[in-house]
Amino acid sequence: MILRIDHIGLATEDPEGVAAFMTTLGMRKYDEGHADDYGVACEFWQFGGGLGNPAVEIVSPTQQRSAIGGRLERQGPGLYHLAFEVDDLESETARLRGQGFTAIDAEPxxxxxxxxxxxxxxxxxxxxxxxxxxxxxxxLGRGL
Incomplete structure (x- = not known):
């Protein structure tokens, strides 16, 4: 089951520039990390309250053949994806595939x-x- 909006992803090759924009909006960085399977660095920005509130994720490439490289070449920076927290990843992926969604990842x-x-x-x-x-x-106690 889908529980909530987790974050909205923004693709960019200039994470520092987007971070300045987030700061201007009154947001602050609460978390960051790398998704090595996709070749990207991610920063999670939120308004006060941190965990449990939807975030804006700044996604930038860390290698030449990253998951967002082609998207940035074709469309430039901007809205990349909408992320939903789910209680069961495999069953929700299967349910959405049954409704006509196309899976990108063979496995989580x-x-x-x-x-x-x-x-x-x-x-x-x-x-x-x-x-x-x-x-x-x-x-992790990230609940609602």
Whole structure:
């Protein structure tokens, strides 16, 4: 089951520039990490309160052939994906695939945050949006 919006991902090759924008909006960086399976660095920015509130994730490439490299070449920086926290990653991926979503990942991958596992899917037309399903290890206390 989908529990909540976890974050909105922004793709950029200039994370410092986007960080300045987030600071101007009154947000602060609460977390950061690397998703090595995708070749990206991620910063999680939020308004006060930190964990449990939706974040804006700044996603930038860390290697030449990163998951967002082609997207940045074709479309430039901007909205990259919408991420939802789920209670069961495998069953929710299967449910959405049954509804016409296209799975990007053959298997769930380690995410950028501690205890985070993710799977990406494309939402069909008319949305044409990249979705990320996020599951956190239960002992992290990230709940709602």
């Amino acid at each position: 991958c380690k995410g950028a945050r501690e205890g985070m596992t993710v799977a990406f899917l494309y939402a069909p037309a008319p949305a044409n949006l990249l979705l990320e399903l996020v599951h956190y290890a239960p002992d």
